[in-house]
Amino acid sequence: MAALAVSRFRSVLASAIARRQGRSPRVVGTLYGRRRGHFHLSFQLKPQMQPLMLLELPTATSDATLSINTRCGYAFRRECRPEDWKALRAVEKVSVGAGVLPATAGGDGLEGEVMYMRAMFERVVGSKDTEAFYMINPDGHGGPELSVFLLRE
Template sequence: MGEPTSSHTAKASSTTPPPPPPVPLSPKISLVQPSQKKKHKPKMVRVFRSVFRSLPIITPVCKFPSLPAGIPDGHHHHHHLRTVNGSSGGTRVSGTLFGYPKGRVSLSVQETPKCFPTAVIELSMHTSALQKEMAAGMVRVALECEKRSEKDKTRLLEEPLWTMFCNGKKTGYGMRREATEEDLSVMELLKAVSMGAGVLPMRSGGGDDVDGGEMTYVRAPFEHVVGSKDSETLYMLSPDGNTAGPELTIFFVRI
């Protein structure tokens, strides 16, 4: 028998299936830009808030079972007005806490779940530690930074670094950062979710071997209340949309 002809070789190679195309590490991003609309508050509302900004917070009981709110015990020098009937005049935003169990948890704030984040803040707590705090009861996170001069127009949520307290205990520092490709992938995967909690398998392998590449998340609507240029608060809303009794409250303050 002679060696196979070139035609036989071509025929044999043509039966071998081509390799599959590479799987993309992240989904196609279809998020939209936020509206950037400025909401001008009536003068009387601004005056009312400036007068009552020193009143203590009111936090009625909420029956939402998985997340927790208020001001940390060691921070009674920062008082905020909180109304029971939900008439505080805040704006509704989407908030997502996400991270690998052994990694630091991040907070993403979006105008709606379909928008690019307006702020991404990396908090100084492991995701698993924050989950334990939320399972134990009401969670109060305070992010503090130093006051700026009157001429400085930097917005509070644009501050690069905060000292972080969780339920009155100093935990380290929170840091604002630009949204990464992985952050945007998470927001894209959760685009249709307005409220919920769960685990996302991440192909990028950002977690360590213990995490197995799984990222946990909690997403909920928040009421964003601006008390002044040095004081803003995110109150987590309950499932029925009532603003009373948030289980998780995040305070941003300049002191």
């Protein structure tokens, strides 16, 4: 419960900072996961900072029929673990892009290849129980390529 309160506080603080600077809240979003694992979605104010929110998604990375616009389900919000930090640190210098991090040897919690996608997202708060993240298209044309809608129960 305390971890959820700290995570919520970070999210509210980031929104307040962005509003004070006169711009919409923009965050760095990283979607990543090990092959034959689950996707994780991290939102950070800056790539070097603790995630404002880290979600474990119900979608498996091995799902070959992944169609983002028909996917919904329960995501689990949790604190950043050492294996999450390892993945986020590995893509820290990437501003926008997608790729695969090579497999690592040893029992460091990040064995196997890690697929990732990183982009800037605009955060829109609908109410205390709803928020949305819209991926900002890097070329400035067209609408968002990916939208994430969150509803608290």
